[in-house]
Amino acid sequence: QMGFxxxxxxxxxxxxRPVCEFMTFNFSMQAIDQVINSAAKTCYMSAGSIAVPVVFRGPNGASAGVAAQHSQCFAAWYGHCPGLKVVSPWSSEDAKGLLKASIxxxxxxVMLENELLYGVPFEMSEQAQSKDFVVPIGKAKIEREGTHVTLVSHSRPVGHCLEAAAVLAKEGVECEVINLRTIRPMDIEAVEASVIKTNHLVTVEGGWPQFGVGAEICARIMEGPAFNYLDAPAVRVTGADVPMPYAKILEDNCIPQVKDIIFAVKKTLNI
Structure with missing residues (x-):
């Protein structure tokens, strides 16, 4: 890993413009000195004279039945580092458009894909199938319009948010679902605009809670203009704060499920 x-x-x-693929981002730990100290910092340390247009891509986050050493989300790890851009696709449109933009x-x-999404089919518009289609880095997408609560997520949990929104809609709760697409630079303006409209915020991610993507979103909302529009504290839905267990029933309880999102929405809306 460090060599290639x-x-x-x-x-x-x-x-x-190389594309460097890790079989899983867990293995990027073996090469993190190259990613952080060589790739991310060289442009700054050379006063902009040496650019490093490389893409690191591969599966990220929990898969299924591969236990603690192959099941962690690196969005917060790499999103922490200045000099890197970090993208996290959910749909086929995201994956195609963000990969082209990254190259x-x-x-x-750093392009954080999800192994469990590789076999999931998605509708693609005519525009998305054109050879010129690109998804701009740093722009989130509203996957579902809503008025009562904002759900912000990235990668596979976006699908869980949409499922939860469909269930909640039957109970009269309209969720706005935001697909971040990019972790760094984060499109906090899109989240702020939604929170100003809905007055409630729930973040959903597969990673651990401490210093995570949801924690960053909550902090940015607290520091910005949307904070005064919140009618309730923001709520985070995250992976459990433990190494991933191997047993399936324990694994399921460590990964955010649709029922967890529904519970969080009802908690923040006090219903």
């Missing part, structure tokens, strides 16, 4: 990642970073420094970008981009 170093080769990719070196190739990017001489203006090739064309002159900065190192």
């Amino acid at each position: 990642t170093g080769i990719a970073v070196g190739a990017a420094m001489v203006w090739l 064309r970008d002159d900065n190192p981009v």
Whole structure:
């Protein structure tokens, strides 16, 4: 991992545009010095004279039955680091558009895919199927309009949010579902605009709670103009704060489920 990642970073420094694939992002730990210290920092340390247009891509987050060492989400890890851009697709449209945008970008981009989504079919518009289709990095997408509560998520949990929204709609609760698409730079303006409309916020992610993506969203909302529009504290739905167990029943209880999102929405709406 350290070897081929170093080769990719070196190739990017001489203006090739390599795509470096990790079989799983858990293995990127073996190469994190190349990703953080070589790729992310070189442009800054060279006063902008050396760009590193490399893409690191591969499966991220929990899969199924692969236990603690192969089941963690690295969105918060890489999203913490200045110099990197971090994208996290949910749909086929996201995956195609963000990969093209990442390859064309002159900065190192970490593309966090999800193994369990590889076999899931998605509708694709005519526009998305055109060869010129690109999803801009740093722009979230509203997957479902709503008025009562904002659900913000990325990667596979976006689908869970949409399922929860469909269930809650039958009870008269209209959820606005935001697909972040990009972790860094985060489109906090889209979240703020939604919270100003709905007055309630629930974040959903597969990663651990401490210092996570949801924690960052909550902090940014608290520091910004949307805070005064909240009618209740923001609620986070996250993975359990433990290494991933191997047993299926324990694994299911460690990963956010649709029922957990519904519970969080009802909690924040006090219903």
